[in-house]
Amino acid sequence: MKKKPxxxxxxxxxxxxxxxxxxxxxxFSTRAQNTRYIKPSASGLADGSSWANAANNLQAxxxxxANNDTIWIAAGTYxxxxxxxxxxxxxxxxxxxxxxxxxxxxxRSSNTAPTILRGNGSSVLRWTxxxxxxxxxxxxxxxxGTGAGGLxxxxxxxxxxxxxxxxNRTSGNGGGVLLTNGSxxxxxxxxxxxxxxxxxxxxxxxxxxxxTNCTIADNAYIYHPYTNANGNTIFNNTNSxxxxxxxxxxxxxxxxxxxxxxxxxFSNIQGGFSGTGNINSDPLFTAEYxxxxxxxxxxxxxxxxxxxxxAVQSGELDLATxxxxxxxxxxMGAFENESxxxxxxxxxxxxxxxxxxxxxxxxxxxxxxxxxxxxxxxxGKHFKKVTTIQSxxxxxxxxxxxxxxxxxxxxxxxxxxxxxxxxxxCFLIDAKNRKIFLIILIAxxxxxxxxxxxxxxxxxxxxxxxxxxxxxxRDGKKEYSKTITVVNQ
Numbered sequence: 484m485k486k487k488p489x490x491x492x493x494x495x496x497x498x499x500x501x502x503x504x505x506x507x508x509x510x511f512s513t514r515a516q517n518t519r520y521i522k523p524s525a526s527g528l529a530d531g532s533s534w535a536n537a538a539n540n541l542q543a544x545x546x547x548x549a550n551n552d553t554i555w556i557a558a559g560t561y562x563x564x565x566x567x568x569x570x571x572x573x574x575x576x577x578x579x580x581x582x583x584x585x586x587x588x589x590x591r592s593s594n595t596a597p598t599i600l601r602g603n604g605s606s607v608l609r610w611t612x613x614x615x616x617x618x619x620x621x622x623x624x625x626x627x628g629t630g631a632g633g634l635x636x637x638x639x640x641x642x643x644x645x646x647x648x649x650x651n652r653t654s655g656n657g658g659g660v661l662l663t664n665g666s667x668x669x670x671x672x673x674x675x676x677x678x679x680x681x682x683x684x685x686x687x688x689x690x691x692x693x694x695t696n697c698t699i700a701d702n703a704y705i706y707h708p709y710t711n712a713n714g715n716t717i718f719n720n721t722n723s724x725x726x727x728x729x730x731x732x733x734x735x736x737x738x739x740x741x742x743x744x745x746x747x748x749f750s751n752i753q754g755g756f757s758g759t760g761n762i763n764s765d766p767l768f769t770a771e772y773x774x775x776x777x778x779x780x781x782x783x784x785x786x787x788x789x790x791x792x793x794a795v796q797s798g799e800l801d802l803a804t805x806x807x808x809x810x811x812x813x814x815m816g817a818f819e820n821e822s823x824x825x826x827x828x829x830x831x832x833x834x835x836x837x838x839x840x841x842x843x844x845x846x847x848x849x850x851x852x853x854x855x856x857x858x859x860x861x862x863g864k865h866f867k868k869v870t871t872i873q874s875x876x877x878x879x880x881x882x883x884x885x886x887x888x889x890x891x892x893x894x895x896x897x898x899x900x901x902x903x904x905x906x907x908x909c910f911l912i913d914a915k916n917r918k919i920f921l922i923i924l925i926a927x928x929x930x931x932x933x934x935x936x937x938x939x940x941x942x943x944x945x946x947x948x949x950x951x952x953x954x955x956x957r958d959g960k961k962e963y964s965k966t967i968t969v970v971n972q
Contacts, residue, residue, distance in 0.1 A: 517552040519544050522583055523559035534583050542569055550574055550614065556621075557583040558596035566604040574614025574639060579621040587968035589863070589949070591620065591804075602626035602633075607651065609635045613665075616641040623659075626651035631661035631686075632679060638665045645802055646672040653679045654705050656718065657686035666691040671802050673698040673772060673817045678705045682718035683734060689721050696728045696784070696797040696807075698772050698817040704735040715739035726750055727795055728784035730766050730816040749785040751815050760785060766816065773803070773818040781820045784813035799966075806962055825850045825962060826954040829884060833950045833969040840891040840969065844952055845884050849876040856953040857889060863949040863966055879957055 519531040521544055527536035531544050534557075538544050541561045544554060553576040563569050579598025580591040600607050602625035609631070610616060616639055623646065626632035632651030641662075648659035658677035660667075666689060674684035674697070683702035685692070702716050716734040724745040731738070731752045738745060738756075749760035760783070767778040774780055788795040789807050801807055802817040809819045821827060829845035842857055852874040858866040875885045948969040954962045
């Protein structure tokens with residue numbers, strides 16, 4: 484058989500690479516059609532199909548959702564009927580912390596937009612059935628009764644992150660969370676002022692339970708008239724219970740294990756607990772359970788946390804949506820100490836207007852700051868710098884809010900993620916063809932950029948773009964803002 488010329492083979496590779504980008508949706512992607520939207524007050528068609536047509540009946544939307552659907556819940560308070568609870572029987576992905584106009588999860592700010600699920604005479608949520616469940620940035624409070632206080636979860640796997648469980652009370656088990664069967668992975672969450680007969684914060688009779696970077700404080704025992712037991716803040720009857728980078732302080736009683744004792748590392752446990760990196764020192768909480776500047780929990784978490792490839796993962800942001808890691812290593816608890824951050828970011832927004840990318844952000848304080856890099860990405864993971872902006876702070880220091888704005892040609896930004904992807908792809912090609920591939924890639928790049936400059940159609944900037952801001956201090960250290968999605972106006 485006659486072989487194709489080498490140039491033809493390289494052109495085919497280039498075309499396949501571009502097709503792969505479009506087919507996989509790594510650059511030009513649309514939101515999944517199974518996302519449903521909830522607001523305290525319904526709007527538009529009230530069918531939950533978009534923010535403009537948001538529904539307001541959370542239970543009705545839960546009932547109508549299919550397996551693995553996603554539900555976005557805007558800020559506000561939601562409550563089930565009298566002596567009822569929010570009843571979930573299927574795997575769903577439930578996210579809170581929205582203002583009600585976001586286009587991506589990265590645009591949320593739970594500090595300004597808390598989503599509250601409040602009990603009404605019984606548990607707040609009861610979630611049963613197999614499958615994988617997600618509960619993120621929710622405030623679970625006001626649970627009462629004889630069953631679970633805040634959340635009862637049975638079977639399947641639940642991932643709980645960035646949640647607050649507080650002021651839930653039950654004369655039964657599980658003031659904050661009651662887990663039966665299945666597994667649970669809890670991170671960047673806080674349990675406080677919950678009360679129960681057993682498991683004031685967490686009662687677990689399950690397979691695997693993992694608690695990472697959580698704060699469990701001020702939880703209490705409720706007397707049961709038929710027993711003299713003293714209860715426990717965490718009841719453990721699991722095959723594996725892991726606690727990492729967490730704070731366990733000022734609770735009425737300790738951790739009880741019926742089966743395998745928990746494996747606790749790099750945590751602050753009142754009264755002490757054997758394990759690598761554990762301490763027993765006053766965490767020096769603020770009124771909001773954040774860490775004061777002198778807290779022994781700062782830079783005391785597992786050093787093998789939050790870096791690609793490490794076993795312990797806590798997410799890029801803490802419960803207050805501040806960056807992890809602020810210091811030399813991750814802090815214990817749900818909150819990263821803010822006082823060590825060289826820059827505290829305020830509002831960040833990026834929009835495409837008239838084929839220009841307009842980036843606006845503010846800083847609340849700056850310390851020893853040198854400059855900022857604006858970075859973009861097609862997938863939210865691999866970023867490319869597009870420009871550098873010098874700090875407005877005098878000598879890099881400011882205790883007052885500062886405001887920044889920069890405008891970039893959007894067509895240039897759009898092609899950057901594509902080119903990064905293709906250049907990386909070329910290294911998968913054998914050395915024999917790589918040189919020709921690079922030549923074609925460079926020629927194609929010039930052609931694409933030329934076309935983009937001559938095009939006036941708004942569709943040319945419809946690519947989904949993620950953006951973040953890197954802050955570099957005068958010592959060369961770098962921190963990142965949260966990642967947002969560019970909004971095309």
